[in-house]
Amino acid sequence: MIAITINGIRTEVERGTTILKAAAALNIKIPTLCNHELLEPYGACRLCLVEIVEGDKRTITTSCNYPVTRPLVVETNSAAAVKARRMVLELLLGRCNTSETINRLAAEHGLAESRFSLNYDDCILCGQCERVCREVVGAHAITFANRGVERVVMPPFDEADQCIGCGACVYVCPTGAIQIQEDGEQKIIDRWSRVLELKHCKSCGVEIAPAFQCDYLARQAGLEPDFFDLCRDCRVARR
Ligand code: SF4
Ligand code: FES
Structure with missing residues (x-):
């Protein structure tokens, strides 16, 4: 001590x-x-x-x-x-x-305005989205690009096709710079323009998660490809 x-x-x-x-x-x-x-x-x-x-x-x-x-x-x-x-x-x-x-x-802290006017966006380039995606989720769907004042976080090569729509980046972002929209059919991560179709339980119809995310998780966990066809409750009921 x-x-x-x-x-x-x-x-x-x-x-x-x-x-x-x-x-x-x-x-x-x-x-x-x-x-x-x-x-x-x-x-x-x-x-x-x-x-x-x-x-x-x-x-x-x-x-x-x-x-x-x-x-x-x-x-x-x-x-x-x-x-x-x-x-x-x-x-x-x-x-x-x-x-x-x-x-x-x-x-x-008693600050109403700033003497600086950089006016980029709400991203402070803390890298938490990139780190949670890489270190915790393992999806590697976010990276840093460019240098100096051009530095940004974005999907690799500006292609968000590795994003599974888990929302971990939204959860850890301290400034609200990443937002998720959901309308029952699609999940949209606005900052990456990632649109994912939502999967619904084949038995009761309840929303499960983005289909891409279900496939990713099934692969990662070595589950049957149809594992997420049913929601948890329906899976348990059929045992
Ligand atoms: S989007 Fe949010 S979490 Fe990602 S670097 Fe910017 S402020 Fe940090
Ligand atoms: S540098 Fe310590 S909380 Fe950001």
Whole structure:
């Protein structure tokens, strides 16, 4: 166990615990965008900045991917930490000024508008969609493309035919930049223009999932190709 003092409150955490988790255990909230329990910390959004105080030395660092490996004194709301987070938010607001999440976080930091006007879209390029699709789902349907201000997340070669429509990217996206529409017949992931026909139970007609996703899961799990012809309830009833 290693001692850590956050905002004057001393505690002990297991070696390797991140500052963000240590703070959460003390009910100290640090704003985050790209931190998700499904994924390893990546440090992409830079919003979770805090200040580490070591004698006269003060260091601003991201808390989500900073493991506690020695005794630390951390300030989450020091003037320098708040100023750094406000700058991150101002840049994000300049880029994603239609995102409700970014606007809410900016307002919580006293920012009504940004001096920057980048006006791209609501994507902060955190890469969570790409990582969950590759690392958790295994579909590899999203990738980064281009460089600099042209950098985007998109399907490989702009062809969304690997997307199974699971919605994991929608679930982890912190800004709402990916949306799903469903009308009972089709599922549409708007950002990738992916349209998938929905499969319905051959017995009771209840909606199951996109047919492409059913085929993918049956293959991955070594199930019979017709395994998802029936919904779970009808499968159980026929046993
Ligand atoms: S679409 Fe969402 S999850 Fe993907 S990189 Fe952009 S903000 Fe992150
Ligand atoms: S939450 Fe730490 S960098 Fe995004």
